Amino acid sequence: MLRYTVRRLLQLVIVVGVLSLLLFAWLRSLPGGPVSALLGERATAASRARLTQELGLDQPIFVQYWKFLTRAASGDFGVSTGVQPGDTASEIFLQRFPATLELSFLAIVIAIAVGIPLGYLAARRRGGWLDNLSIVGSLVGVAVPVFFLAFVLKQVLAVDLGWFPTAGRQEGGLDATRVTGFFVLDGVLTQEWDAAWDAIRHLILPAIALSSIPFSVIFRITRAAVLDVLDEDFIRTAESKGLTTPVIRRRHVLRNAMLPVVTTIGLQTGALLAGAVLTEKVFAFPGIGQALALGFERRDYPVLLLLILCAAGVFVLINMLVDLSYALIDPRIRTAGGAR
Amino acid sequence: MALLEVRDLRVVFQRKGEVPFTAVDGVDFDVEPGQTVGLVGESGCGKSVTAMSIMGLLPKRGNKVTGSAKFEDTELLTLSDRQMRDRRGRDLAMVFQDPLSSLNPVIPIGLQVTEVLERHRDMSRRKAMVEAADLLDRVGIPDPRRRLDEYPHQLSGGMRQRALIAIALACQPRLLIADEPTTALDVTIQAQILALLAELVRDSGTALIMITHDLGVVAGLCDEVNVLYGGRVVERGGRHDLFQVPRHPYTYGLLQSIPRLDAPKGERLSPIRGSVQDNIPWTSGCAFAPRCPNATDTCVEVTPEMVPDGAGSVRGERLLRCHNPVAQEVPA
Ligand SMILES: Nc1ncnc2c1ncn2[C@@H]1O[C@H](COP(=O)(O)OP(=O)(O)OP(=O)(O)O)[C@@H](O)[C@H]1O
Ligand SMILES: [Mg+2]
Numbered sequence: 001m002l003r004y005t006v007r008r009l010l011q012l013v014i015v016v017g018v019l020s021l022l023l024f025a026w027l028r029s030l031p032g033g034p035v036s037a038l039l040g041e042r043a044t045a046a047s048r049a050r051l052t053q054e055l056g057l058d059q060p061i062f063v064q065y066w067k068f069l070t071r072a073a074s075g076d077f078g079v080s081t082g083v084q085p086g087d088t089a090s091e092i093f094l095q096r097f098p099a100t101l102e103l104s105f106l107a108i109v110i111a112i113a114v115g116i117p118l119g120y121l122a123a124r125r126r127g128g129w130l131d132n133l134s135i136v137g138s139l140v141g142v143a144v145p146v147f148f149l150a151f152v153l154k155q156v157l158a159v160d161l162g163w164f165p166t167a168g169r170q171e172g173g174l175d176a177t178r179v180t181g182f183f184v185l186d187g188v189l190t191q192e193w194d195a196a197w198d199a200i201r202h203l204i205l206p207a208i209a210l211s212s213i214p215f216s217v218i219f220r221i222t223r224a225a226v227l228d229v230l231d232e233d234f235i236r237t238a239e240s241k242g243l244t245t246p247v248i249r250r251r252h253v254l255r256n257a258m259l260p261v262v263t264t265i266g267l268q269t270g271a272l273l274a275g276a277v278l279t280e281k282v283f284a285f286p287g288i289g290q291a292l293a294l295g296f297e298r299r300d301y302p303v304l305l306l307l308i309l310c311a312a313g314v315f316v317l318i319n320m321l322v323d324l325s326y327a328l329i330d331p332r333i334r335t336a337g338g339a340r
Numbered sequence: 341m342a343l344l345e346v347r348d349l350r351v352v353f354q355r356k357g358e359v360p361f362t363a364v365d366g367v368d369f370d371v372e373p374g375q376t377v378g379l380v381g382e383s384g385c386g387k388s389v390t391a392m393s394i395m396g397l398l399p400k401r402g403n404k405v406t407g408s409a410k411f412e413d414t415e416l417l418t419l420s421d422r423q424m425r426d427r428r429g430r431d432l433a434m435v436f437q438d439p440l441s442s443l444n445p446v447i448p449i450g451l452q453v454t455e456v457l458e459r460h461r462d463m464s465r466r467k468a469m470v471e472a473a474d475l476l477d478r479v480g481i482p483d484p485r486r487r488l489d490e491y492p493h494q495l496s497g498g499m500r501q502r503a504l505i506a507i508a509l510a511c512q513p514r515l516l517i518a519d520e521p522t523t524a525l526d527v528t529i530q531a532q533i534l535a536l537l538a539e540l541v542r543d544s545g546t547a548l549i550m551i552t553h554d555l556g557v558v559a560g561l562c563d564e565v566n567v568l569y570g571g572r573v574v575e576r577g578g579r580h581d582l583f584q585v586p587r588h589p590y591t592y593g594l595l596q597s598i599p600r601l602d603a604p605k606g607e608r609l610s611p612i613r614g615s616v617q618d619n620i621p622w623t624s625g626c627a628f629a630p631r632c633p634n635a636t637d638t639c640v641e642v643t644p645e646m647v648p649d650g651a652g653s654v655r656g657e658r659l660l661r662c663h664n665p666v667a668q669e670v671p672a
Contacts, residue, residue: 233436233438234442234444236397237436237443237507240395240397240508242424242425242426242428242430242456242460243425243429243455244459251444251451251455252444252447255444256445256446331445331446331448331493332446
């Protein structure tokens with residue numbers, strides 16, 4: 001297990017390293033650039049040249065990349081030019097990453113908590129009304145664009161009915177203490193329950209919008225996996241022992257059906273980031289999605305680079321955890337790995 | 341009194357928009373306490389469906405089971421799901437064909453044995469583990485304590501089937517149904533498993549329904565044999581009578597199609613002509629008539645009844661469903 005973990009961590013470093021090079025080159029090949037974004041199209045050639053030099057963009061790209069690497073090694077990822085000009089990329093990251101993690105975590109929890117039980121029930125009552133209804137629901141979940149769903153949720157539940165706040169992470173009037181940057185967690189740690197509750201209320205609508213695609217996928221995979229497992233001979237054996245339905249469900253059906261579902265959950269975390277960009281825009285939620293959108297608009301190289309690399313790192317890490325939990329669920333993988 | 345009394349058992353599969361399919365078409369047979377009874381017949385003749393309907397293991401929807409299956413005076417077919425669950429694994433148990441797929445791949449063997457003990461014998465997990473090791477030992481699994489923590493893929497085919505037999509016999513059921521328990525195993529292992537089953541049911545007084553298409557298995561194991569064709573019993577008798585004096589042309593055909601080492605050189609096997617595909621229902625005439633060498637007009641027009649057969653009853657009662665049985669000289 002240790003060797004496996006070390007190997008995967010090495011893979012993580014390599015993935016992030018290669019990605020950083022590709023990203024670096026790709027960003028600089030985009031039309032426009034931070035100089036045009038900052039000065040506008042009508043700036044004089046002289047002022048453009050001055051800024052280009054100031055930002056170090058006049059140097060050959062490999063020199064730029066080398067500088068980026070050496071600075072990054074000491075924790076310096078550069079200064080933002082567009083998202084929050086003047087702040088360092090690391091500051092922006094520390095402010096915004098917890099926000100998106102909090103949002104994505106709640107979204108994936110909703111997707112799992114609804115998708116897996118519903119998938120199981122739909123499979124058990126295959127062809128029944130619940131099955132058909134959830135299939136339609138999951139189709140809608142995949143087909144409706146995330147930002148449209150986010151917009152409708154916001155308009156109806158926040159603007160028209162006023163049940164939820166319309167934007168942001170926290171009410172301005174609340175004087176909440178910051179500890180970790182995760183607002184809900186901060187509220188709990190400092191026992192400022194009103195702040196925690198307020199943060200949760202701000203999270204609910206964007207999290208629901210963001211969970212729509214992962215929910216649909218997890219639901220469908222669970223349903224298909226449960227249907228497969230219900231047909232297995234060992235379920236017949238379990239029935240022939242006279243076991244009660246809850247035991248058969250827990251011990252025999254779900255344990256086996258979870259294998260493909262766990263893989264799906266890992267892959268869906270990648271889709272979450274794409275969804276977060278759109279959702280955060282609609283709810284003016286100050287996470288990395290919003291920063292990425294803004295960063296692309298204004299060609300903010302340092303911020304884009306750091307945020308995308310971190311997102312990729314999280315994605316690889318989560319899928320590593322998925323692989324590990326896979327081995328925990330399935331002894332066939334565990335023993336095969338142990339023998340190697 | 342019989343332990344199990346199956347009367348006019350019928351199973352009709354009916355899916356929406358499909359023609360109903362009769363898989364079991366009026367099966368009757370008895371099992372006495374401690375007796376080993378064979379159910380033989382070609383693939384698709386309804387052996388498994390018969391067993392599954394007795395165990396209440398058919399899918400909840402898409403089929404209709406009628407007739408009667410009385411187990412110690414309790415009608416099994418009308419029991420509620422809950423009542424049936426209380427009996428399955430305790431009073432009647434089953435062993436299936438493919439031991440690898442019949443075990444849950446992701447939980448240890450030990451739990452797969454203890455869960456049935458916990459369910460029906462009210463044992464704690466700890467006590468059940470001790471008992472489970474004992475059970476594995478009794479079915480001839482070496483080093484049972486270590487095996488409790490292992491997973492199905494770590495056991496050999498024969499060991500898996502032994503484990504499944506241990507599970508089935510854990511609560512000392514009075515009836516065990518074994519559905520082709522050796523078909524998926526190596527030939528050498530087959531004999532071991534059959535010997536084990538025979539020994540276990542003899543020692544514990546468990547009645548056994550042995551389902552197979554292999555007459556060799558029947559010959560070695562069963563007291564009574566029921567030959568099934570097209571979802572109905574066509575011939576029944578003690579194993580000696582049946583093998584020495586096969587009366588139904590179908591039984592005769594089955595016996596002729598067994599390869600024999602002592603057959604004269606150059607003699608060819610004579611399989612029964614046609615296949616189950618030619619199956620016709622038992623509604624008018626004999627279902628076997630299209631494939632039967634002895635068939636006459638009567639066979640096509642009148643459905644034969646199951647009647648005692650004097651010529652075939654050598655050592656015990658013999659029942660036969662045939663207008664034109666195979667002529668046999670009764671051995672002195
Ligand atoms: N769930 C089901 N739905 C529809 N038809 C079924 C179902 N289960 C079995 N059958 C049909 O019922 C018939 C009898 O099947 P059964 O499994 O009892 O045969 P068998 O005698 O056990 O044969 P084998 O030696 O191949 O196991 C077959 O034609 C089969 O296709
Ligand atoms: Mg069968």
